[in-house]
Amino acid sequence: MSIQQPASRHDEGPAALPAAPAGVIGADGLPRFGRYAGQVDGFDWAALAAPYARGALWRRFHHKRWHYVALATEHVFCAVAIVDVGWTSTAFAYAFDRDDADMMANFSQDGLPGISASLAGHAGGASRFRTRKSNIAIDSDGAGRHRLELRCDHVEIDAEFGPGAAPLLLAVGPIAGGAVHATQKSSGMPLTGQVRTWRDDYDLAGGVASYDYSNGLLARETAWRWASAHSLELGFNLQAGYFGANENALWLDGRIYPLGPAHFLYDASDPLARWHIFTEDDLLELHFTPDGARREDKNLLVAASRYLQPIGTFTGWVRSGPEQPKRMVHQLVGVTEDHHSRW
Template identity: 65%
Template structure:
């Protein structure tokens, strides 16, 4: 009998924390309907002032086709906010459109309390809007000068979301929702060039936590409709490591990233210590951004490219070959 999509992980709690103020730690299948860190009880509770400076939320969305990769994010740091978006032409091996803007606290960005509410960024006529209808249908609109995106993607009929909840060193607690690959339609305009997203795949990463003043991670993500993964090494340990395979959501062990930090466009090797994933990543190009805001700073590089190798659903399963699966890696440090 084929396993049901949610048999590998327990169902997600509806609210975080739960009624007693405790956050249930672990990896879950499905979505939380509420994340409210003001309700945390001891030992993870923090004052309102502490939360003001340590509460971080972001919504990241990836759109991938054989021709184009788009990545965009709306980030609320509490005391400020920012947004970025880019379009990378995989055949030309270069960025063909980009937008990046810091905003005003409480005015230019809205990152929802949970991923089912959508997020938005507005600045001087430029806008990025992510809407979610009935928890299933996602609509993304970006209008930033000659860079425009009109896209829709649908969660219905896909594998379950991953919800990961856990403590973070130097901070308090964190929750993140990661999606599988979802069918994509729409258009991207980059100057005079228009790209068709029909037949592509969308995925998203929604994160909401009380994080340390300095936070660093390495990350990898790639998806098609049958297979995808999310891997992270850094501030959140192995909490969010997962494989989506044929409708199943499978937890993965600790991820090891082997790469040349001085040359992120050199090949990467990524594996998990449970023997379920071993991949080589070949970058095609990268988005980079370094910011120094005196009291805050970030160093960020996100190579775009393809993954090849193999994954397994269990230790005794036959390896599934992965061939040129489009996605990204990331090396990120923030002082925020």
């Protein structure tokens, strides 16, 4: 099924995205497929009409949500995620020292179904993960300012970030083997706070934060490759896999632009070698040099996950349209990802 783009424009200029609709589902029960600039306040998949409607039991096992936050400074990169897969939950967090390429903390914990995790209903909401020995909280004040608090083995984080100068990306699209998926991605946002590890403390002031809130009815087998990196002036989100090109976007000087299908060229047997990433519309070409990676493979019999997230820097160029000048990218810190889940 093709993705229909609204005719109206959010802003003047090359390929600027239209403004986000009031909701991801129309009054007729059909998803509002497309890419938009702005935030919506809910994802009520129970309101879907045919052919996307599914029963409550099916939705219970196929409804997947996650809230991911990245924090980047000159010296440290941290990522934190809370994930609800419908029948269980999980969370992870890591702190990576960029100066000596050392993974100082790498936390991962499965939760008790229906107890450990509470996922926000939209990108501006609150998400929680709590076990006997760990606590993660992601909050928003409703005005674009966010807070992350984390307490777990070997790392503590107190971070505040936002608001961003550019709008959120909203992407809504169909899912083969599932039904519908939607995601909200942020641009780079000013960051303050502190990361405390067993070895050192890190001041986050002057750094950049970004987040990913995703919510959809996915297929049991779901796989993707992903790349994300941000400064306060420039950033991008790229995905190839289950969601096609729907969430591919470029943030540039306060505006957001759609990007075409992305290609990820790398050696799967040596993921810490250089990656080559480009889009078919000739608006982005980057090389990614990994400094380290977080890996995790799980096999729970009824479910499995193979996860690789290298941390490193991107160098290359981007532009907002085919006739626009290229903006050079030099050692922009971020991540790539290769992930396959049976959930």
